[in-house]
Amino acid sequence: MPETARQIADDLRARIESGELTPGDRLPGEPSLVRKYGVAKMTANQALKILVSEGLAVARPGSGTYVREFRPIRRVANDRLAKSRWAAGQSIWSADVARRPLVTDVQVHEAPAPHQVSRLLELDPGAPVIIRSRKFLVEDRPVQTATSYLPADLVRDTAIAQPDTGPGGSYARLAELGAEPVRFAEELRARMPSDEERMALNLAAGTPVIEICRTAFTADDRPVEVNQMLLDAGSYVLEYRLSS
Numbered sequence: 001m002p003e004t005a006r007q008i009a010d011d012l013r014a015r016i017e018s019g020e021l022t023p024g025d026r027l028p029g030e031p032s033l034v035r036k037y038g039v040a041k042m043t044a045n046q047a048l049k050i051l052v053s054e055g056l057a058v059a060r061p062g063s064g065t066y067v068r069e070f071r072p073i074r075r076v077a078n079d080r081l082a083k084s085r086w087a088a089g090q091s092i093w094s095a096d097v098a099r100r101p102l103v104t105d106v107q108v109h110e111a112p113a114p115h116q117v118s119r120l121l122e123l124d125p126g127a128p129v130i131i132r133s134r135k136f137l138v139e140d141r142p143v144q145t146a147t148s149y150l151p152a153d154l155v156r157d158t159a160i161a162q163p164d165t166g167p168g169g170s171y172a173r174l175a176e177l178g179a180e181p182v183r184f185a186e187e188l189r190a191r192m193p194s195d196e197e198r199m200a201l202n203l204a205a206g207t208p209v210i211e212i213c214r215t216a217f218t219a220d221d222r223p224v225e226v227n228q229m230l231l232d233a234g235s236y237v238l239e240y241r242l243s244s
Contacts, residue, residue, distance in 0.1 A: 005046035008037055009054075012047065016056055016067055023069040027057060053206035055234015068234075073143060075231075076239045077186065102137040106163045110152050117149045120215050120226045128152035130161050132170070135200065142201045143235045149226045154179060170225065171216070179224045181216035188212040190233060201232050208233045 012028070015021045028036070033044035048065045051057040059065045112126040121129070133147040148170065150160060159165050160173045171181050193201070193209045201209070210233050216225040 005039075005043050005050060008033060008039070008044065008047035009050035012051060013054075013056060016051075021067050023067050025067045026063075027051070027065045027067065029064055049206060052204050053208075053234075055207065055232070059204070073138065073235055074237045074239055076241065102140075103134050104137060105133070105135045107131075107133045108161060108163055110156065110161070113149060117226050120213075121149065121151060121223045123151060128156075130155050132160070138235075141235070142232070144229055144231045145197075145200055146227060146229045149228075150174075150224060154224065174216075174224055179218050179222070181224060182219045183217050184214055185217070186212055186214045188238070193230070197230060201230070203232060203234075210236060210238070 012021070021027065027048060030041050030044040030048070033039065033047060034041055037044070048057065048059070052059050052065065056068055057065050058068050108130065110128055110130055113121065113123055113129040115125065117123075117129065118125050118127055121127075123129070128151075129149045130152050131147060131149055133145070135142055136144040136146070150170070154177065155161055155170075155173070158173060158177065160170050165173055174180060189211050190208050191211060193203060193207075197203075197209060198207075203209070210231040212227075212229040212231065214225075214227045214229070215223050216227075217223055
């Protein structure tokens with residue numbers, strides 16, 4: 001009985017996870033899979049596309065499909081949001097990767113808050129916010145976009161309204177304003193990206209994204225930032241450490 005594309009992908013994934021196939025190795029091509037599993041060429045092609053969509057492999061036109069050399073980023077929410085990190089002038093991104101990522105396409109402007117943002121920040125509809133958007137690259141690969149919204153009346157004319165917020169980033173500047181974030185709430189969901197999002201993250205067709213919306217609160221439960229992030233699902237492992 002011929003193997004399905006999913007079963008073939010499972011076999012190849014097991015070989016990758018066992019170390020038999022290492023980063024940079026070329027995966028068996030369609031003709032090889034057709035002969036080994038007795039399937040149609042289309043089925044073999046689908047199996048390879050599954051691994052590409054999962055972020056385990058990358059297709060190189062005219063050459064073949066290779067085990068992905070990019071190592072997934074482990075995002076530990078508890079570590080990256082610790083005050084000890086940003087209060088010491090470190091980027092919260094330093095918790096994810098040892099080497100500071102390249103931040104590109106930084107844009108900062110003031111505009112009316114979108115409906116969902118004004119609700120989360122407990123602002124009047126259309127109230128002004130400072131919007132900070134940027135893209136993060138690791139090993140020259142875009143892995144995340146992020147857009148932060150902060151009440152304009154709080155952060156206007158501060159470093160938060162500038163492209164470079166200084167050591168410790170926005171959270172350190174908020175603390176200096178007497179609006180230190182002390183707790184955070186994150187909502188996340190997995191979905192397929194829009195064409196615009198796929199292009200921004202340079203995603204292979206069929207690769208999902210992880211959408212995270214984080215709200216930062218002060219000690220008196222005032223929301224002071226909403227950060228909407230979009231992550232390449234094939235580049236991340238999300239870890240949460242919870243106590244009973």
